[in-house]
Amino acid sequence: MKKSLLASLAFALAGSTAAFAQDVSDNVVKIGILNDQSGVYADFGGEGSVAAAKMAVEDFGGTVLGQPIEIVDADHQNKADVASNIARQWYDTENVDAIMELTTSSVALAVQALSEEKEKIDIVTGAATTELTGAQCSPYGFHWVYDTHALAVGTGGALVEQGGDTWFFLTADYAFGYSLEEQTSEFVKANGGEIVGSVRHPLATNDFSSFLLQAQSSGAKVIGLANAGLDTANAIKQASEFGIVQAGQRLAALLFTLAEVHGLGLEAAQGLTLTEGFYWNRNDASREFGKRFMERTGRMPNMVQAGTYSAVLQYLKAVEQAGTDATKPVSEALHSMPVNDLFAENGTVGANGRMIHDMYLMEVKAPGDSTEDWDYYNVLATIPGNEAFIDPAESGCDLVSK
Structure with a gap:
């Protein structure tokens, strides 16, 4: 009887283990x-x-x-x-x-x-x-x-409030760039600003000279860089060579992160305003x-x-x-x-x-204000999540109950 009971218990445990393993497909x-x-x-x-x-x-x-x-x-x-x-x-x-x-x-x-x-x-x-x-x-x-809405609320909103009320966009020629320009433009205009022009550039272009000259001649107070990665870094470097910031126009890096600031260096990036969702030194x-x-x-x-x-x-x-x-x-x-x-x-x-x-509005520090390696940002403001992102009910997603 004991043997029968033990056999039954072993069978039950084996079945339980098999059922548990089936909860994970392919056992990984x-x-x-x-x-x-x-x-x-x-x-x-x-x-x-x-x-x-x-x-x-x-x-x-x-x-x-x-x-x-x-x-x-x-x-x-x-x-x-x-x-x-x-x-x-x-x-x-x-x-x-x-x-x-x-x-x-x-x-x-x-x-x-x-x-x-x-x-x-x-x-x-x-x-x-x-x-x-x-x-x-x-x-x-x-x-x-x-997302592009959060970036527009952050960087776009900050510069309009600081007097940057006319904008010209350098936009990466694909879905991300279009969306970022559109979202930021809407936010700039809703806050009383004006879009005076834009130009689209190919992804991973090395020469921004013609695009920057158009932005410079527009007279816009803010040149919005609706791109990312090396495209943004190259645009900032070449803008510095043209003396655009020194002449009084501001650069808004609409998608720029710590990695790109590091690659560019504080000397070139100082004073940039940008929005991130994380900062290691916060x-x-x-x-x-x-x-x-x-x-x-x-x-x-x-x-x-x-x-x-x-x-x-x-x-x-x-x-x-x-x-x-x-x-x-x-x-x-x-x-x-x-x-x-x-x-x-x-x-x-x-x-x-x-x-x-929450998202965070950042300003890139001047070299003299950085106290250690990778200490690149001043956190200017916290943007609450319900302000940074579109209300799901207004997103256009058909999965959301209206």
Whole structure:
């Protein structure tokens, strides 16, 4: 009788273990970091985002629901077709459960559409277009770090209030640039400012001279750089060579992060106003993370890299809460859980997938005001999340109940 009882108990335990293992597909939770690792945005996210994702896995404990967590990564070369092919292979043959980062708006939109088709989760930390949580929203798509609306509210609003009421835009010629120019223009005009002109430039151009001369001759008080990465840095360098700032016009770097400030140097970047969702030297938690990231990468993290850490960590928490890595339960958990970590305090996720959190208006310090390496910003203001981001009910996302 004892043997029979023990056999029954062993069978029950074996069945329980098998059922538990089935909660994680293929006995591993696999997350893909897909971004630019060799082009104009390589410093913007790049290998730093991969490192941040791995840090999140380590901090979570390395396993979830008793199964290992794996990070894979690839370079999408800022090409939507390349990104889509990699994402399709990851989903179809490599059993990737979620894809994150996705720098470049055209890439993010393409991969989000594919992810919805495949019923897989994507969390965008590196792209800016509000279309991701607007007309092209997805029940499995999330937008985590920043967007063009938040950048417009931050940088655009600050300069209009300081008297920068006429603007000329240098705009990257793709979806991100158009969206950033449009959002900022609307905000400038709503606050009494005027748009006097704009010009579009190719992605990764090396020569901004003709574009800058048009901006200079416009007489605008503010030249808005609706671009990112090396494009913004090159435009600032060449503007300095033309003496544009010295002559009285101001440069507004509408998407510029700590990584680009470091590459440019404080001598050239001093006085720039910009908006980020994270600064390593803002509080104790951000400083602790920044120092660990520095030990691993030799650099301090910007908002994209810290945001990727947050996205991976929150995804793993959602898998744990859902008790499975199946897409629909994890998506429901991501929508319902508050976000509290070194990146966001009391962040919330709207029905459209937009993670709403505070943003920060920064001014780049003069070289003499910096007290240590990577001490580049003065935090001028905190922009509450409900001001920085579009109300989900007004986003144009058909998933949101009106």
